[in-house]
Amino acid sequence: MRLQDKVAIVTGAASGMGKSIAEAYAKQGAKVVVSDYNLEGAETVAAAIKAAGGEAIANRTNVAVLADLENLFAETKAAFGKLDILVNNAGIMDGMEPVGEITDEKWDQLFAVNTTGVMRAMRIATNIFLEQGHGVFVNNISAGGLRGARAGAAYTASKHAVSGLTKNTAYMYANSGIRCNGIAPGGVMTNIQNSMTSLSEFGMGRQQTGSGTMPRVGQPEEIAQLAVFLGSDESSFVNGQIIAADAGWTAY
Numbered sequence: 001m002r003l004q005d006k007v008a009i010v011t012g013a014a015s016g017m018g019k020s021i022a023e024a025y026a027k028q029g030a031k032v033v034v035s036d037y038n039l040e041g042a043e044t045v046a047a048a049i050k051a052a053g054g055e056a057i058a059n060r061t062n063v064a065v066l067a068d069l070e071n072l073f074a075e076t077k078a079a080f081g082k083l084d085i086l087v088n089n090a091g092i093m094d095g096m097e098p099v100g101e102i103t104d105e106k107w108d109q110l111f112a113v114n115t116t117g118v119m120r121a122m123r124i125a126t127n128i129f130l131e132q133g134h135g136v137f138v139n140n141i142s143a144g145g146l147r148g149a150r151a152g153a154a155y156t157a158s159k160h161a162v163s164g165l166t167k168n169t170a171y172m173y174a175n176s177g178i179r180c181n182g183i184a185p186g187g188v189m190t191n192i193q194n195s196m197t198s199l200s201e202f203g204m205g206r207q208q209t210g211s212g213t214m215p216r217v218g219q220p221e222e223i224a225q226l227a228v229f230l231g232s233d234e235s236s237f238v239n240g241q242i243i244a245a246d247a248g249w250t251a252y
Contacts, residue, residue: 001029002232007080009033009072011063011121012090014041016190017140020220021087021227026054028228030085033076035059037090063090063117064109073124082132085231086125088118088162089140093196094152096203106198107154114158119165122180126169129178137180138230139166140223141242143250146184149210152203163242170240179239181230186246187211188218215247 008025012018014036022032026049034049036042039060049056057079061068076083091114094106122137129135144150145159163182170180226245229235244250 002228002234003085004029006030006084006231007033007076007082008085008087008231009035009076009083009121009125010087010089011035011061011072011117012140014038014045017185017188017220017223018087018089019045020224021089022056023049024221024224024228025085025087025231026052026056028232030231031055031080033057033059033072033079035061035072035090037062061090063121064112066120069117069120069124072121073128077128083125083128083135085136085138086121087138087140087227087231088121090117091140091142091159094155095196095198095200096152096207097154097198097200098203098206099153101200101203102153110154110158111161114155115161115165118162122165122169126173126178129173130176132177134177135179136231137166137169137178138227139180139182140227141166141182141184143184143186143244143246145182146242146244146250147210149207151207152200166242167240174239179235181235181238181240182242183223183226183230184242184244184246184250185223186218186244186249187214188220188223190220213252214249218245218247 013022013034034046042058046056046058145163166182
């Protein structure tokens with residue numbers, strides 16, 4: 001049990017990579033807060049974890065709303081008394097729009113969910129971690145946070161921002177018992193494409209030149225295994241890193 005008695009919040013955990021991470025954490029002994037905007041989906045995941053002998057609660061959070069995030073951490077403390085790991089996984093895609101086509105509304109929406117929501121969750125968690133003297137962040141950043149030909153302007157910029165936030169947080173609190181790392185998945189079989197609207201024909205065409213070098217599509221469970229490692233004490237000497245899990249895609 002690599003995460004025995006750890007308490008972990010996983011956002012965006014009703015489906016895809018978040019669901020797999022929540023399930024993998026529970027199998028390794030963690031008490032998991034399955035958080036998602038889709039409460040019904042979160043409840044289904046939490047129920048399955050409990051049916052398999054694990055511990056989990058479901059929570060509805062829109063990560064773009066500060067009050068929801070504050071409630072998430074309050075519910076976690078009320079249920080389990082502490083927080084050891086925060087997995088910032090919730091995110092949405094743009095429509096592959098280049099900067100010449102992106103609207104203020106789409107830009108603000110992407111940053112509210114993908115960047116500001118992550119910062120706010122980390123801000124709340126950091127104060128819990130500092131009081132405890134320990135804590136771990138695992139941020140799901142995406143290959144779009146490392147390269148420019150994996151998405152549109154808004155998604156790419158929002159994920160690059162989280163990459164910088166991850167490294168800065170790791171450095172700032174390196175002597176405070178807090179670690180912060182990121183995962184940069186390549187193409188993974190999830191339903192994030194459902195958040196894509198108003199696709200840009202030009203942007204899609206340009207982005208496909210980057211997609212064409214992808215060796216293969218990954219499975220959510222493959223990302224979950226890396227998230228387990230980064231959340232566990234096995235990675236105690238790993239801090240401030242953005243680790244690509246992409247079958248070699250970003251090596252190109």
